[in-house]
Amino acid sequence: MATLARLQARSTSMGQQYYYRNSVVDVFRKKENDAAVKIQSWFRGCQVRAYIRHLHTVATTIQKWWRGYLGRQRYQLIVKLAYYTMKMNLYNAMAVRIQRRWRGYKIRKYCFNYYYLKEYLKAVSETNDAVREALEEFAEMKDREEKKADLEREEKKRDYQARKTHYLLSTKQIPGIYNSPFRKDPDPWELRLQKAKPLTHRRPKVKQTHSVSLSDWLACTSARSFPRSEILPPIDRKPCQGPFRPVAEVLEQRYRPLEPTLRVADPLDGLKEARREVQRQEWARNVNDNMFLPFSSYHKNKKYIPTLHLSSKYGSDSYGRQHFRDENPKRWICDKDFQTVLPSFDLFSKYGKLYSKAGQIV
Numbered sequence: 001m002a003t004l005a006r007l008q009a010r011s012t013s014m015g016q017q018y019y020y021r022n023s024v025v026d027v028f029r030k031k032e033n034d035a036a037v038k039i040q041s042w043f044r045g046c047q048v049r050a051y052i053r054h055l056h057t058v059a060t061t062i063q064k065w066w067r068g069y070l071g072r073q074r075y076q077l078i079v080k081l082a083y084y085t086m087k088m089n090l091y092n093a094m095a096v097r098i099q100r101r102w103r104g105y106k107i108r109k110y111c112f113n114y115y116y117l118k119e120y121l122k123a124v125s126e127t128n129d130a131v132r133e134a135l136e137e138f139a140e141m142k143d144r145e146e147k148k149a150d151l152e153r154e155e156k157k158r159d160y161q162a163r164k165t166h167y168l169l170s171t172k173q174i175p176g177i178y179n180s181p182f183r184k185d186p187d188p189w190e191l192r193l194q195k196a197k198p199l200t201h202r203r204p205k206v207k208q209t210h211s212v213s214l215s216d217w218l219a220c221t222s223a224r225s226f227p228r229s230e231i232l233p234p235i236d237r238k239p240c241q242g243p244f245r246p247v248a249e250v251l252e253q254r255y256r257p258l259e260p261t262l263r264v265a266d267p268l269d270g271l272k273e274a275r276r277e278v279q280r281q282e283w284a285r286n287v288n289d290n291m292f293l294p295f296s297s298y299h300k301n302k303k304y305i306p307t308l309h310l311s312s313k314y315g316s317d318s319y320g321r322q323h324f325r326d327e328n329p330k331r332w333i334c335d336k337d338f339q340t341v342l343p344s345f346d347l348f349s350k351y352g353k354l355y356s357k358a359g360q361i362v
Contacts, residue, residue, distance in 0.1 A: 162196035169193040
């Protein structure tokens, strides 16, 4: 009983000692485990780094051999190209030398050969002399033919004049004007008149009349079935007597070009086109009616002034959505009748002033 009592008394201290010793052992076990893990990680790192170093060395060796092979191949290609270029340069130089010798020989032999050129010029001069002589003979022949033709023409004129004035020939009773009794010898024209025959007038050709049968006349197939009216000769216009204006002025006034009024000449949608043009100009100048508030306070002191035709108390005008002839009684400012159509010139002048003011304000 005494032993059991002692054991029960020592049970609490033994439990505490057991827990303390187990905790101390766990701490030492954890330290040993961490040390073993660190040693293993260091060893494995050294092993992996050594293997990677070996792989790098092997890869460097392979790349070195491969790059050396590529370099030798490229060098051989460069050597071949250089050899081919040197060979072609040599061949070109030899070809140029041969061409130079041959062209020099050809020029000296055929182009600038003195004796050959001398013979050629001599032949050209002889040919020119022969051609010149032939041309001179041809020109003399032409002159003779022209003179002969002129003489024949003059002779024909004289013969025609002699035939035309044959009535001036002298007779036994009355001497002619060319056979004056006061002259020793008669005039040559007297002899010509004696040889010439009198000029006779040509008889007009008689038109042969075609017989028209009765069947053709009834069928209206002949040209004489119906009488044709001949064209009358023009009548000379005489100036009118009295205080009348010239005919040219009257015709000019009668057939003058059309001069429509400004209202007719201008299109009906002229105002709409003018508004569109102003809108396009404002778009080109980047006019923005929406107030822009920048992030900085530099522009806060400036007052924003919108355009005139958009800031009016009557509202903004419509661009292309309504016709300018439409009436809107709600926008009338007085009880008078609203004038729907204004002259185009007044409209353009009015809106031109408004747009100019708007441009100055903007």
